[in-house]
Amino acid sequence: MFRDRIDGANRLLSELHEFRGDNNAVVLGLPRGGVPVAAVVAEELELPLDVVVVRKLGAPFQPELAMGAIAEGGTRVLHETLISELGVDYSQLARVEQRELAMLNDRVQLLRRNAPPRSLDGCTAILVDDGLATGATAEAACRSARARGADRVVFAAPVGPHDAARRVPSADRVICANVPDSFYAVGQAYAEFAPTSDEEVILLVDEARQRVEGRPWRARIGIRTSEVEVPTGRAALRGTLGLPADPTGFVIFAHGSGSSRSSPRNRLVAGALNRAGIGTLLMDLLLPREEAHREKVFDIPMLGERLVLALHWLRTAEGIRRLPIGYFGASTGAGAALWAAAAPESAVTAIVSRGGRPDLAGDRLGSVSAPVMLIVGGDDAIVLDLNRNAQARLNGPSELVVVPGATHLFEEPGALAEVAIAARRWFLHWFSQSD
Structure with a gap:
């Protein structure tokens, strides 16, 4: 068998x-x-x-x-x-x-x-x-x-x-x-x-085309995953680490409200990054006892601080400390990622927001100098307007990617694969610039 x-x-x-x-x-x-x-x-x-x-x-x-x-x-x-x-x-x-x-x-x-x-x-x-x-x-x-x-x-x-x-x-x-x-x-x-899934098929075919053109893609070979605990001072947050052989960078995932590190959408994107040689950390930003408290879900400063702590924790790991690190945020997690990126001690290399609420980062948006990609569904009208307004306030390179016909959760056929392909392109480009 x-x-x-x-x-x-x-x-x-x-x-x-x-x-x-x-x-x-x-x-x-x-x-x-x-x-x-x-x-x-x-x-x-x-x-x-x-x-x-x-x-x-x-x-x-x-x-x-x-x-x-x-x-x-x-x-x-x-x-x-x-x-x-x-x-x-x-x-x-x-x-x-x-x-x-x-x-x-x-x-x-x-x-x-x-x-x-x-x-x-x-x-x-x-x-x-x-x-x-x-x-x-x-x-x-x-x-x-x-x-x-x-x-x-x-x-x-x-x-x-x-x-x-x-x-x-x-x-x-x-x-x-x-x-x-x-x-x-x-x-x-x-x-x-x-x-x-169709999404996985689309990604594997696209990755193979990239490999033929010279990129060292991996079809899930040599990628190790492990469950980890990320210290936050008072307690540890649960996380899943995806580690390709000889990674070129790392991406920390910040999920949105009502989701967790087990989100199949974020896991699909993480898998695409892993196969491109990028390590990933999917983590629960809330402790189990906090998940029932709605106000915690929208406590952007608290969530942002935990992302900064996760970044510093990664920096202490052997083989990772000198690598570029980025954030991938979904929904409210995007607001937290941008809040964290504005912190002087963050030193994040690149950020991607999927269906995000960058407006939740508030006045800190103007302090984000790292390159930001904002990915929004074409049929997610309200969030699209919020992202356009947020892009105008950013202080560094940015790109707005609109996936035609997609709604907020990118559940339409092929939509999530387009998210993964765009995010992969963004991180690979900016990670290579940091060498």
């Missing part, structure tokens, strides 16, 4: 070493779950990464049962025998296919961020998923790669059935690292098999 998809990817790599550094090979991940596996494979083999978007054609009265699949480029695979056995007629099939085709086209644009697909002309296409089951989506993906010009098609997955090759006839080669005696479902091979 694999611990998770990363463990599965590492096991699969032993079967793919012959492709390392092959200038004529491209790795294609099948979204969603196949992309974290493909990202590790592409990174370790030093190959570019793209996606091949596939949609299952679920039976009308049993959507989880695949009658076939479609893939970008017009590829279509049908299980004619199953369709006949289910009694699905042409009109029912057409309705399912029409619905899934619309969703497929939307997802192609979303996952690639409107970028064109990578050319496969004359290439070896290595298609990677987290497992092979019926083979419908794998077969559609392989046909799609062939239609895009691939000269050779290899399908690879950490786990699959004994007759894997028969299930994917369009592949020149099918590789499964683990072929259990009893195989019922892909998930049974993993101790942890949580769903992969």
